[in-house]
Amino acid sequence: MRTVVITGLGASTPLGGDLPTTWSALLAGTSGVSVIEADWAQELSTRIAAQAAVDPASVMDRVAARKLDRSSQFAMVAALEAWADAGLGLDDESTVDPDRLLVSLGTGIGGLHSLLGNWDVQKEKGARRVSPLTIPMLMANAPAANVSLRIGARAGVHAPVSACASSNEAIALAFDLIRLERADIALVGGTEAVIHPLPMAAFGQMQALSRRNDEPEKASRPFDVDHDGFVLGEGGACMVIETLDHAKARGARIYGTLVGAGTTSDARDMVSPDARGQVIAMRKALYEAHLSPADIAHINAHGTSTPTGDPVEASSIRELLGDAVNGCVVTSTKSMTGHLLGAAGALETIATVKALYHHVVPPTINLDNPEPDLGIDIAANVSRPLPAGDLAAINNSFGFGGHNVSVVVSNENVTAGSAT
């Protein structure tokens, strides 16, 4: 089977409008969580969120931005950064065969602002005032499709939807398709933009969100005894992945290798996590990667900071690693970025790739009092160096609906070159 490597990275997140800013902030233990100043938030039980550091509309052509839902805007910014980072050109300067390029870019909810915004317009001003672009803006495939238009991808556009696992699923899907020779190169990732009264109220009604409104930067505290729910985040994250041969032929800088992906479904509960499904997803990913638990130096946990989710994942990781538990550094970058739902998998896979590339794991901040009996080694509060040499890591994403997708990356095939 073909080897698939990672050659470009891009992101627009609560920690920065691009990946270098985001990565620096991650290493420094910076929180991207703040109070939502808007009036609509004041009546909610949760009034904090991880809002984008840079409004994507502000860094795009104004007319182009008008035709894109916010979720598509994030996707476009992240995708174009990843594409340029991979050393690839656009339009007349593109050197990629469009028929061998696919897009796999997921989202949990899609164009919510466009959907609800136009419903508001219809109620206030009537049907004639509904934007003629409403449908192409609200549909969940819009981010993926818009990116495909811009980069000229003709081998297929895929937009997996699996809640918080969407973008890990998108990565896994493209990984499979490239190995099946449906394409040689792919733009993969995820996006989410649902910081809006309805989802904030709805997640709040589920008791899923942290209510630490008076200390927003301390609210996201995965694995801490005082975790009380996740913090909703927004943003986009994308990678360029391609076959090793395709990358070498064009002299691309390689960040690492995608070596395995494992998917399971719990078939048990729509919102509660299941250890069995998580463990098997990780095991499947390792099996495909021809690795054993002892080979895993680092795990970027799903780690949402919920009282239900954190301990279940900790137990899954313990079960997976067995005696190797002390040789593996676990972290949850959601402690800083919040939970980007459909973009979480991609952002956290990027963080995992960067951790291996730079041999340093970003911290899990706010870990003042770890829950008892976690039994895993967490990079608490400060970044943790990783050993030199060959490394492999797992990124987990577990979504409402019982979706579990684990992605395994290694630093094989890494080439020296300008790193962002």
Place this chain on the structure above:
Amino acid sequence: MATTEEIREQLAEIVNDVAGVAVEDVQLDKSFTEDLDVDSLSMVEIIYACEDKFSVSIPDDDAKNLRTVGDAVAYIERAQA
């Protein structure tokens, strides 16, 4: 009541806002789709913006006959009379 030139200018701002066309390009003899490259969905938005801006009604049947900037300006002038 606005002059032809005033209407053209305000329309030009709308076309610029919706479709990014340079204000000075929005001249009476220009076709929206052929010369100014405005697509059909943007035309719909432009029509609605005109209804709001000029306080006129432009039903869909009439809107589809407004091919040039001049057609639109003339329609608005008549509607305002």
